[in-house]
Amino acid sequence: MSTKRMIVVTMAVLALGAGVGMAGKKGSLQRPLGGKLGAAKTAAGKLGAGSRPAAPRRRFIAICRPDAQKLCQGVTPGDRRIATCLAEHQQELQPSCLRALQRARRVSATRKDCAADVSALCKEVIPGGGRILTCLRQNQDKVSAACKARFQKADQPAETADVAAVLDEAASEQVSDPAAEPIDQSVPIAEEAPVETPPVESPPAESPPAGQ
8 A cells, every 4th residue: 555545544544533532522411411401391391380280260160161051151251250140050050160169269369368469579489389378478577468367377287288279379370360350259159168177175074973
C-alpha cells in the first residue's frame, strides 16, 4: 500500500472513531436528562390529575341529569334555575341526586364565604388533601369572619375531614369553573348538614336497691 493511501485510510479511521465517541457522549448526556424530564412530567401529570377534587357543580349536573330531563322540561338552562326546579320536586328525586344537590349547595355557600380568603391567602395551594383548610388555619388572624365560621368549630377528626373536603371542593370549583352560577340560599332545599361528633353522654345513675 502506498504512503498516500495509508495516510487517507488512517485519517478515515480517526474520523470514524471521533464520530462514534461524540455520538456516545451525546447519547450519554441526553439519556439522563430526558429521563429526568420525563419523570418530572409524569409526576406533574399525576399531581395535576389526581390531587384536585372534582367540582361539585359538575358532579351535581351529571348525577341529576336524568331527574332534570324528567322533571324540569321547559326550564331555561342555568344551574340555579335547574337546581330550583329540582328542589321543588325534591320528594321525587333519586336519593343520589338529592345528596348531590345538597352538596353542591353547601359547597357553593362555602365558596361564597371563602373564595376571597383563599384567593388572597392560599392562591399557591393546590386544593386536595385538606391543604386549603390547613392554609386557612395557618392564617386565621387574616381570615374573614364569614369564612372562619365555616371551619372554626371543627375540632374532632371526622368534623375536620368533612370541612376540609368541602373547602377543597369549593377552592377547586373556583379554579376550574370561576364563572359557575352559584346554587345559593334562593334554592329551596336544606343545605347539607356538616358532620358533627355526638356529645359523650354520662351513663345514668344507678338506682339504689329496693328497700334501701
